[in-house]
Amino acid sequence: MSKRIELETRYGARNYHPLPVVLTRGEAVFVWDDTGKRYLDMMSAYSAVSHGHAHPRLIELVREQVGTLNIVSRGFHTDKLGPFLERACRLTGQEMALPMNTGAEAIETAIKAARKWAYEVKGVAADEAEIIACTGNFHGRTIAIVAMSDEPQYRDGFGPFPAGFRLVEYGDIDALEAAINGNTAAFLVEPIQGEGGIVIPPDGYLKAAEEICRRNDVLMIADEIQTGLGRTGKMLACEHEDVHPDCLVLGKALGGGVLPVSLFLARRDVMEVFTPGDHGSTFGGNPLAAAVGLEALNIMVEEDLAGRSAELGDYLLRQLRAIDSPLIREVRGRGLFIGIEIESKFAGAREVVEALMHRGLLSKETHETVVRLAPPLVIGKSEIDWALEQIRDVIAEMDRIRLAS
Numbered sequence: 381m382s383k384r385i386e387l388e389t390r391y392g393a394r395n396y397h398p399l400p401v402v403l404t405r406g407e408a409v410f411v412w413d414d415t416g417k418r419y420l421d422m423m424s425a426y427s428a429v430s431h432g433h434a435h436p437r438l439i440e441l442v443r444e445q446v447g448t449l450n451i452v453s454r455g456f457h458t459d460k461l462g463p464f465l466e467r468a469c470r471l472t473g474q475e476m477a478l479p480m481n482t483g484a485e486a487i488e489t490a491i492k493a494a495r496k497w498a499y500e501v502k503g504v505a506a507d508e509a510e511i512i513a514c515t516g517n518f519h520g521r522t523i524a525i526v527a528m529s530d531e532p533q534y535r536d537g538f539g540p541f542p543a544g545f546r547l548v549e550y551g552d553i554d555a556l557e558a559a560i561n562g563n564t565a566a567f568l569v570e571p572i573q574g575e576g577g578i579v580i581p582p583d584g585y586l587k588a589a590e591e592i593c594r595r596n597d598v599l600m601i602a603d604e605i606q607t608g609l610g611r612t613g614k615m616l617a618c619e620h621e622d623v624h625p626d627c628l629v630l631g632k633a634l635g636g637g638v639l640p641v642s643l644f645l646a647r648r649d650v651m652e653v654f655t656p657g658d659h660g661s662t663f664g665g666n667p668l669a670a671a672v673g674l675e676a677l678n679i680m681v682e683e684d685l686a687g688r689s690a691e692l693g694d695y696l697l698r699q700l701r702a703i704d705s706p707l708i709r710e711v712r713g714r715g716l717f718i719g720i721e722i723e724s725k726f727a728g729a730r731e732v733v734e735a736l737m738h739r740g741l742l743s744k745e746t747h748e749t750v751v752r753l754a755p756p757l758v759i760g761k762s763e764i765d766w767a768l769e770q771i772r773d774v775i776a777e778m779d780r781i782r783l784a785s
């Protein structure tokens with residue numbers, strides 16, 4: 381084992397199971413390990429690196445802002461926060477935004493907003509508000525958020541959990557309608573479940589959910605931390621069904637691959653339930669993060685990263701579906717957000733991921749059976765063709781071994 385891996389393993393908590401590679405540098409769609417070997421990053425930190433590693437415009441901006449002003453308390457105004465929030469609201473059609481750092485914090489913010497809105501605006505009795513989430517969801521790792529999870533490993537050993545959450549089957553519109561009652565504050569949903577295994581709900585599900593929420597005075601909160609900002613071929617994945625959620629959560633790519641930057645965005649009457657002292661974050665909305673967030677959004681639009689994602693994702697999806705092997709159970713995705721489901725009778729996703737790593741392609745398995753491909757959106761067609769070659773070869777090799785044994 382390399383000394384560096386040994387050190388990390390000895391002193392670091394084992395809450396991850398990293399591939400045996402030590403990365404030291406990144407540029408655009410590539411990263412390099414400590415032996416100088418180059419890899420194509422088809423994982424991009426769960427979409428946090430949609431702009432590619434060290435995007436020149438972001439690095440230039442960070443250099444300048446770092447030497448100017450980085451952190452001040454939200455107890456003061458800055459020249460950077462307003463323009464960032466305005467841009468984010470305009471791009472997403474939301475009225476107001478609240479800045480946090482990580483995705484989980486922005487989801488917590490959404491939960492607090494929805495509950496307070498239920499009491500103050502909707503008129504739900506004290507402590508009775510309910511939030512509906514979906515089976516297979518992933519919204520982060522805090523105690524309240526794992527309270528919504530149905531993944532045993534995310535919960536086991538971490539109870540007791542806060543009450544007020546209810547689960548419905550993802551993709552089942554009748555289940556949603558049946559779960560709503562007078563105390564329902566919000567329906568929290570991922571337009572495509574990322575950690576759940578790139579799960580796409582039936583056509584029309586989000587549109588129908590929007591209609592049901594509106595009819596019942598329930599807030600629709602879209603968690604677009606992973607699907608948002610071009611990942612699925614549109615600025616927001618909700619746009620595929622022309623859905624306009626009441627509240628929206630962004631993170632990951634919003635930080636331009638440089639910093640953690642997240643936002644909870646909402647309708648004015650929802651955001652206005654917050655008054656000074658209700659909620660906050662030392663680092664949320666700091667001038668460095670706000671400057672990075674604004675530039676990340678500008679680049680997203682000016683480089684048409686959503687358009688690239690749509691075009692190249694379509695191509696990658698078609699080519700992957702054309703691979704004829706019993707090892708591949710299904711290929712699904714939208715834009716450059718693709719999952720290859722491996723037939724578990726024959727192999728695990730981890731085997732495929734490790735074989736790809738040896739060939740210089742980094743990806744990550746999710747749920748043991750799905751190989752996730754979500755490269756930086758700045759990737760080019762030639763790099764995608766190279767990746768396809770590696771995937772075809774790995775699958776063919778595993779087929780040969782399987783038939784020989």
Ligand SMILES: *Cc1c(COP(=O)(O)O)cnc(C)c1O
Nearest residue numbers: 482483484518519520603605606
């Ligand atoms: C990653 C993710 C989160 C949590 O974000 P963190 O920054 O890791 O806290 C929440 N929701 C979705 C859909 C995600 O993919």
